[in-house]
Amino acid sequence: MNIFLNDKVALHEGQGEMHQGKFVPCFESPSRLNNILSAFENEPEATFLNATDYGLQPILDVHATDYVEFLQNIHKDWLAAGNTGDVIPYIWPVPGLKRIAHNNLNARVGYYAFSSDTPIMQGTWQAVYSGAQTALSALHCVFQGNKRMAFSLSRPPGHHAHRSSYGGYCFLNNAAICAQQAITLGAKKVAILDVDFHHGNGTQDIFYERNDVLTISIHGNPETNFPYYLGYSEETGADEGIGFNLNLPLDNGADMKVWLQAFETAASKVKAMDTEVLIVPLGVDTFVDDPISNFTLTTEDYLTMGEAIARLDLPTVFIMEGGYDVGPIGQNVFNVLSGFNAETNK
Ligand code: SP5
Numbered sequence: 001m002n003i004f005l006n007d008k009v010a011l012h013e014g015q016g017e018m019h020q021g022k023f024v025p026c027f028e029s030p031s032r033l034n035n036i037l038s039a040f041e042n043e044p045e046a047t048f049l050n051a052t053d054y055g056l057q058p059i060l061d062v063h064a065t066d067y068v069e070f071l072q073n074i075h076k077d078w079l080a081a082g083n084t085g086d087v088i089p090y091i092w093p094v095p096g097l098k099r100i101a102h103n104n105l106n107a108r109v110g111y112y113a114f115s116s117d118t119p120i121m122q123g124t125w126q127a128v129y130s131g132a133q134t135a136l137s138a139l140h141c142v143f144q145g146n147k148r149m150a151f152s153l154s155r156p157p158g159h160h161a162h163r164s165s166y167g168g169y170c171f172l173n174n175a176a177i178c179a180q181q182a183i184t185l186g187a188k189k190v191a192i193l194d195v196d197f198h199h200g201n202g203t204q205d206i207f208y209e210r211n212d213v214l215t216i217s218i219h220g221n222p223e224t225n226f227p228y229y230l231g232y233s234e235e236t237g238a239d240e241g242i243g244f245n246l247n248l249p250l251d252n253g254a255d256m257k258v259w260l261q262a263f264e265t266a267a268s269k270v271k272a273m274d275t276e277v278l279i280v281p282l283g284v285d286t287f288v289d290d291p292i293s294n295f296t297l298t299t300e301d302y303l304t305m306g307e308a309i310a311r312l313d314l315p316t317v318f319i320m321e322g323g324y325d326v327g328p329i330g331q332n333v334f335n336v337l338s339g340f341n342a343e344t345n346k
Pocket residue numbers: 019117157158159160168169170196198226283285291292293321322323
């Protein structure tokens with residue numbers, strides 16, 4: 001197990017988020033990462049590696065320059081304008097209003113944000129930049145280092161981030177940055193199989209018109225779950241990308257039996273494409289006790305999940321996404337990698 005880490009993960013720590021009409025402690029917190037790390041402490045097969053810095057270009061290959069500059073500067077500007085708390089949007093340029101790159105900070109924040117659950121603070125840029133480098137390090141380990149698997153263990157997550165927008169606790173789309181980097185390094189076909197409870201809306205959107213990156217997501221039905229406005233089964237890609245996006249929304253309460261059926265559909269799609277590398281945005285918010293989700297997977301089920309992913313028999317990059325039951329989160333993540341390893345070494 002090649003596990004990539006960085007020392008900036010705790011620099012992003014929000015004061016709170018809007019949730020069902022109340023300002024509550026952020027579900028996505030630094031303690032998540034500490035608990036996952038602890039679960040790997042006594043694992044002899046775990047190798048911990050520090051991320052390498054690949055610079056800004058791989059990020060700019062996916063995200064717009066003005067958006068990256070916004071992430072780099074907004075908190076500094078926010079403080080200079082006399083604000084004291086985290087950056088949180090309160091107005092959005094919906095159709096009918098003018099969608100303009102505004103000088104006013106509140107207007108600029110709403111221009112780039114799509115949800116109010118994702119505060120920005122002083123260390124956000126450093127944390128998300130380092131998170132992207134950690135994911136790139138895992139990709140390089142697998143794609144150029146010819147390793148069977150690598151795990152990017154960082155936070156905050158990334159799969160909700162679009163080319164020019166943030167939300168759902170995500171700022172830079174680490175999975176998309178890795179997929180694009182694999183293409184840049186010469187891969188002809190890459191697959192992204194997103195197993196987080198929530199639809200990978202950002203990843204889908206970034207590659208929607210492309211046929212070199214297959215995007216698949218197994219997730220809670222957006223009729224009743226975040227991100228609501230994307231993730232339906234009829235979204236199959238556009239232009240050149242038709243047939244290269246697959247959404248597998250599942251009903252509330254879905255258990256491992258239902259989840260595995262969807263996985264088999266996903267697996268057939270991956271196998272039908274001559275994929276050189278598999279990227280797995282790994283969220284364990286499919287866990288039965290997750291506070292914001294409603295699937296019913298158990299800690300043991302994550303071993304099965306890891307085994308199933310390993311049977312795709314592809315060089316695999318796992319990237320840490322969601323999972324908010326911070327007690328069991330470590331064992332759940334550990335079990336996915338452990339199941340993957342056991343199946344690989346069979
Ligand atoms: C990466 C990731 O997992 N992001 C998820 C962001 C979800 N943020 C909004 C949460 C709203 C959940 N409301 C559920 C009500 C359950 N009682």
